[in-house]
Amino acid sequence: MEMNVNDKRTKSGHFEVGDGDDGAIMEMKDMQGKMLVIKERAIYEVSFADTIDPKREYPDLPANVQKKLIDLGTESQLASKTYLMALKMMKPEYISAYVDVKRALEVSFELLLELHKLNQEKESYRLAEKAAIEEYELRRGQKLDYKLPSIPDIQTRCKTFFQKADHVLQTLMEINSLFFIEKKLHKQAHFDTFLSLLKEEYGEKDDFVKMIEQVLPFLKKLRALRDCLDHRQDGVIITDFDLQLNNNVLTPTISLNFRKETIERMPLEMLMDATTKNLLYTVESTLALLCGKHVCIDKMMPYCLRFIPKQQRRNKYIKYAFWSPIGELGWFYQ
Known part of the structure; x- marks a missing residue:
């Protein structure tokens, strides 16, 4: 029996983004309904079926569509x-x-x-x-x-x-x-x-x-x-x-x-x-x-631009971030 479109869209599952040559996934961000997947050596955009077809009129659409944007990542x-x-x-x-x-x-x-x-x-x-x-x-x-x-x-x-x-x-x-x-x-x-x-x-x-x-x-x-x-x-x-x-x-x-x-x-x-x-x-x-x-x-949570000390960087190449006076040393929004 063929699965209807609602069941297809709501069933659980998993998928891989890119391949091993791209390195590990370092971060994912929601970008207006699409997912930006940032890997060590590539950046991908992933669109989901409900974003492409929100009315669920096309049951044969793949659950997700991934596209490599560039062969550069966090490295x-x-x-x-x-x-x-x-x-x-x-x-x-x-x-x-x-x-x-x-x-x-x-x-x-x-x-x-x-x-x-x-x-x-x-x-x-x-x-x-x-x-x-x-x-x-x-x-x-x-x-x-x-x-x-x-x-x-x-x-x-x-x-x-x-x-x-x-x-x-x-x-x-x-x-x-x-x-x-x-x-x-x-x-x-x-x-x-x-x-x-x-x-x-x-x-x-x-x-x-x-x-x-x-x-x-x-x-x-x-x-x-x-x-x-x-x-x-x-x-x-x-x-x-x-x-x-x-x-x-x-x-x-x-x-x-x-x-x-x-x-x-x-x-x-x-x-x-x-x-x-x-x-x-x-x-x-x-x-x-x-x-x-x-x-x-x-006024509740002031931000300002600051240089990130090397030992505090999550990404060794990103030198600047917003900073707030939270705690003894403050907090970098990385």
Whole structure:
């Protein structure tokens, strides 16, 4: 006898999320009727039949549907310092009501995806450069005809990388605009505009102001690189492997001189590495400070943003959390 839809939906059972390669389940969160499953090396979204078909009109639907969102989890610095930190802090009970927390979390995940793509582009370039060097050394060892190493698509790789770097900044600015919606900050604003807003709001000596002042010169160079490469302007010089008069071979380099922004000739891989590191720092610091500046006022249980001492961290990569003066040492909401 075939089981009816009500019996199917209410019967007990179990299921596995992902596979062993993803590691253990570290946390689960309810996200508007769907379950977010955070594992050590992946994040999954699980939807249930009653969420998809609340009227129970389709008995053949599977009891649950799982979808891998990204191959990063709690063991990833990138995921932990961005989206996983945002999940801990961007909650209606902590953040002022005028902030659309749901949308801020959605864009925070988009931000993680953009950063992940950027890191993949960097790694792809690193491997291409490594392969070219290995081929060159192999030919030298075999005493074959001289062949200079090269990365034929180096121009395209650069354009793609710095476009994606700019996408990270645009996505971060959209989150900024959600928190400063009352100040009418546009999601397409530049960071110098954002800095002016912060100075007006909090003063010259504020920590948020100082952080943006610290990173702004580099962010301006990234925007100049993107504009120059995207619009095929003179100003960026990308040089593939370059034979010197002393027979040394330089690895690929890049330099910039565009709209008063300059970068002296330097190894391309070094600039890519600096870009990913600086953007991760900028994103992590901005997300934390946004939440700290827009915490809701609760006279019964005050919250404030604090740095978590290493020995007290549940996730070793998440450095910031809300804190309340509970007990002798206070309580971090992790």
